[in-house]
Amino acid sequence: MVRSEDSVVRKAQGSFGQDNAAECSSGVSWRTLMRMLFVAMVAGVALGSTAPAASAEDHPKLKEIMDRNDRLIQLSDPDCRKPPLILLHGATDDPTEMMAIAREWRSEYNVFLYSYNYHKRVEKVAADFVNELKRLKARGTLAADATVIAFSYGAIVFREAVIVASDPSLFAGDRVIQLVPTAGGSFFARGMENRVAAMVISMASKPAAAVNPYGTFARQVWEGAGNEKFYSVINPKRMQTILVEDDANSVSRIKDEPVQRRYKNGIGENVIIVPKSAGVTHEYFPVEPAGLEYLRRVMEFPARADVTRKSAG
Helix, strand or coil, X not given: CHXXXXXXXHHHHHHHHHHHHHHCCCCCCHHHHHHHHHHHHHHHHHHHCCCCCCCHHHHHHHHXXXXXXXXXXXXXXCCCCCCEXXXXXXXXXXXXXXXXXXXXXXXXXXXXXXXXXXXXXXXXXXXXXHHHHHHHHHHCCCCCCCEEEEECCHHHHHHHHHHHCCCHHXXXXXXXXXXXXXCXXXXXXXXXXXXXXXXXXXXXXXXXXXXXXXXXXXHHHHCHHHHHHHHHHCCHHHXXXXXXXXXXXXXXXXXXXXXXXXXXXXXXXXXXXXXXXXXXXXXXXXXXXXXXXXXXXXXXXXXXXXXCCEXXX
């Protein structure tokens, strides 16, 4: 289960964190690297896996979804008159974690799920997403000005796709809703500040490389030219972020100025923080009724700058 593995991650992280402090002058021991690799192996679960959310009514699409072939799968009855809704799941082997959201809005929207294999390099996953958008728009299946809901690691995939797309019109006019995005990286990958550890872990885990808050990829997508490209395409007033209070995945807890800058660039200016009392967790956000209620509130109202970093009551 996700929660038990999450607790194991924290224990391992704390353990190798102490080793790093003791060994910073002499390099990283193999024992430390093995612990980091263990964290990398379970980090995919911590990034966004949930319990299965599919039902019998979704059966015709289940095989296509679970194949995870980096395809945009239409989950609603074809109707190009409806506005498109594009869903991106987190770092999970079970993309059905987004099915509760699809069922909630498929009567109002033309719903598509981007079902991808997160074990691949995020650059490849994002490039395939761009190609899928081109394919469906060329066929007239996907209209312009979509609403995009990106959960956890899915926010990284979407951001990279916007940055690498040669045609900005693919995303121009889109409204973006980020659910607990791993903006700026993941707190669980903080041990990758050590370059040797980062190199070894990146070879073993592609998603770990993508959530390294200190790596080259983080600098490319969360600041500088990448950040400028993203916001030149995506109107910051049309992007909203829903966070959960004290999210264990969030790099907001890393006291490093560049990491904080990249984190703030990633969450944007319209932020709602769900209080702990609501009982919403990062890992189960898309399937928890309370999480869906917060999403419902955001879907009903346009993005407004005056909700920045306010808790939703």
